Amino acid sequence: MNETVPAAKILRSAERAEAPAIAIAGLSKTYKTGFEALKSVDLTIRSGEIFALLGPNGAGKTTLINIVCGLVNASAGTVQVDGYDIIRDFRAARSRIGLVPQELVIDGFETVWATVSFSRGLFGKRRDDALVERVLKELSLWDKKDSKVNTLSGGMKRRVMIAKALAHEPQVLFLDEPTAGVDVELRRDMWAMVRRMRDRGVTIILTTHYIEEAEEMADRVGVIRKGEIILVEDKTALMKNLGKNRLSVELVTPIDAVPEALAAHGLEIADGGRRLVYVYDTAAERTGITTLLSDIGKAGLRFRDIETSQSTLEDIFVGLVRDPQ
Amino acid sequence: MNVHAVAAIYRFEMARTFRTILQSVVSPVVSTSLYFIVFGAAIGSQIQTINGVDYGAFIVPGLLMMSLLTLSISNASFGIYFPKFVGTIYEVLSAPVSHFEIVAAYVGAAATKSIMIGLVILATASLFVPLQVQHPFVMILFLVLTAVTFSLFGFIIGIWADGFEKLQIIPLLVVTPLAFLGGAFYSIDMLPPFWQAVSLFNPVVYLVSGFRWSFVGHADVGVEVSLAMTAAFLAICMVIVSWIFRTGYRLKN
Structure with missing residues (x-):
């Protein structure tokens, strides 16, 4: 005992x-x-x-x-x-x-x-x-x-x-x-x-x-x-796994709608048609950026600048809270 | 036992008293002294003795007990209500302190303050009226027992109150009338039989009677009964406080 x-x-x-x-x-x-x-x-x-x-x-x-x-x-x-x-x-x-x-x-x-x-x-x-x-x-x-x-x-x-x-x-x-x-x-x-x-x-x-x-x-x-x-x-893992990158393409000539040839990329128009925004997954094997830029050229659009930005924890948080999935 | 915590709360409460010494100490001493001057020295000299005791000396135990009751209640109720009101109670509730230790610290400080002021009032009374204490140990016992019991009662009021009005309502509307009708200024023997019987339902009668016995050796009810009634009220307060902490009533969600 x-x-x-x-x-x-x-x-x-x-x-x-x-x-x-x-x-x-x-x-x-x-x-x-x-x-x-x-x-x-x-x-x-x-x-x-x-x-x-x-x-x-x-x-x-x-x-x-x-x-x-x-x-x-x-x-x-x-x-x-x-x-x-x-x-x-x-x-x-x-x-x-x-x-x-x-x-x-x-x-x-x-x-x-x-x-x-x-x-x-x-x-x-x-x-x-x-x-x-x-x-x-x-x-x-x-x-x-x-x-x-x-x-x-x-x-x-x-x-x-x-x-x-x-x-x-x-x-x-x-x-x-x-x-x-x-x-x-x-x-x-x-x-x-x-x-x-x-x-x-x-x-x-x-x-x-x-x-x-x-x-x-x-x-x-x-x-x-x-x-x-x-x-x-x-x-760090959260931001890597759930984080998204945004590619913003500034066009020389504004457009009213996304051309049919670019529809597969899921682009959004911003800044009154002056920008095309592409969201891609940082963790994905292929980001699709090369194909996108090539397709933009083929569609006859000329661009003057390209910017990328990473989603913040706030973006991830807002997404999670809005949709638990 | 978290001795440091009990000491911290006790010191904090005592420091609050000395920070507001005019309100906490001087004010009750002055107002009670006025009773001695008016009822004891001035009017008292025109009133015949009660049970062989000068009226001035007769009212000292009752007035002292009245002050002790009201001070104990107000000290303890404000002591616990204020941190609840400003929100600082979170610190006490999240500290490694047992319920007993919290009560011991707050009630101990409130009772200490009341006893201190009670003794100052007693010393002041001796300047105005002829005073004798026939049973000093019983006097101290009643002083301590009453201060602790009514500090505990004040602690309960402080937890129950959710506003300043509630904090005042029981001391003003219940305790003060009971104290005035508890034989502070008269012997209940002087009342008609019916009101004598009614008076026995007033717990303050037992306190005043027992306390007066320790001074003049004469009481309206037996000193043992007075002690037993005070102890019973103390026990009831302890049961209520225990229930408050067990359920978290008005303290925790």
């Missing part, structure tokens, strides 16, 4: 060491109104990655985050953080999580130093002035440490909220629309901060409406639509 208990403990420790940062299984949430916010969601987020969770308004992103953080009760399913169940082992699970919520909610009557120190204590950590100082300096808040929060600008308040979430050195950081309504400079600063956190081994889960943000930072992307995860993929 004495030998099996430590062995079981060691096994659990080893399992937890290999556990993903977040493991969600069969997670559902139906509100009292009957609204089904999440429908049996399964999702695994790897340790140390930046995961962007994308979805239109009301898709279930915030509900998902709030369940993981303990703010909303799930109707069904399980969630584990670093192998710890959020209900059974709530202390271990929650102590690993930092949350920056979407809304700017902060006690304005406290000083920056006091509110950040409060957050550290709340998460069960001993007072550590050096750490709080480092966090404030990293977020360019050090010179505001004695200022009351309600005297700060919106951008600064957002930084304070991030500082509060980082004060207890979380291993998993949830950023729910962190850059909503902030200026470009602060957004860039936040991106740099997120990368630094990732370099330290922190797992970051990001929801954003700015697809550019996900494209810039995420290692993997998940798309949620009407409470269902419809796609989880490595960002």
Whole structure:
């Protein structure tokens, strides 16, 4: 008996060491109104990655985050953080999580130093002035440490909220629309901060409406639509697999309709007949560009310029959300 | 036990009190002192003794208990309602803190504030009226038990309230009338038998009576009954708070 208990403990420790940062299984949430916010969601987020969770308004992103953080009760399913169940082992699970919520909610009557120190204590950590100082300096808040929060600008308040979430050195950081309504400079600063956190081994889960943000930072992307995860993929692979290229041919003489000889290429007319647009698959073996250009010449059309552009993550996202297929 | 979290919430709440010391401490002390001056020193000198006790000294326990009740309720209800109102409650609910620890921190801070102010009021009262405390340990026991019980009650109100009006409605429309009719200014022995019987349904009667016994050694109802009734109300509040956290009522979706 004495030998099996430590062995079981060691096994659990080893399992937890290999556990993903977040493991969600069969997670559902139906509100009292009957609204089904999440429908049996399964999702695994790897340790140390930046995961962007994308979805239109009301898709279930915030509900998902709030369940993981303990703010909303799930109707069904399980969630584990670093192998710890959020209900059974709530202390271990929650102590690993930092949350920056979407809304700017902060006690304005406290000083920056006091509110950040409060957050550290709340998460069960001993007072550590050096750490709080480092966090404030990293977020360019050090010179505001004695200022009351309600005297700060919106951008600064957002930084304070991030500082509060980082004060207890979380291993998993949830950023729910962190850059909503902030200026470009602060957004860039936040991106740099997120990368630094990732370099330290922190797992970051990001929801954003700015697809550019996900494209810039995420290692993997998940798309949620009407409470269902419809796609989880490595960002680079996603852009390669679902991305399309556009070839735009600028004509010397505008045309009214696509000539019959070019009908097979599926061209579109743009810019008042001055451009022919051809969309092709980047992953396809043959793009058809050579044949197209040859056929344009044979059709008697002369062109003065050719441009290509790659579809962005936003294009892919819009396509996915519009049509789950 | 997440000691650091309990300490963080407790310190935060106490800091809020000292930040608003005029409103939190000075104001209740001044208003209660006015009662002592008007009813105790001025009018009281014209009123005959009650059960051998000067009227001024007679009303001190009742007034102190009235202040303790209202302060405990308002401190605790505002303490939990404010983070709900501004949204900062998310941080407490997402922290590795048990329900017991959350309640202990908020209720502990609210009760501490009430007891502190209660003792200041007691010291102030001794300047205006002749005061004696015959059973100091029982007095402290009632002070602590009442502060904790009604802070817990205030905590429930703070969670139940979804607006500032609701936050005030029970303290103003229920607690204040019960406190005034709870024997703070008179002995229920002075009432006709019917109203004496009705008064026994008022929980404040037991608090005032027991508390007064610790001062003057005379009570409207037995001190054991007073203690039992206070403990029963505490138990009811604990059951309700436990249900609130189990179901997430007004805290979680």
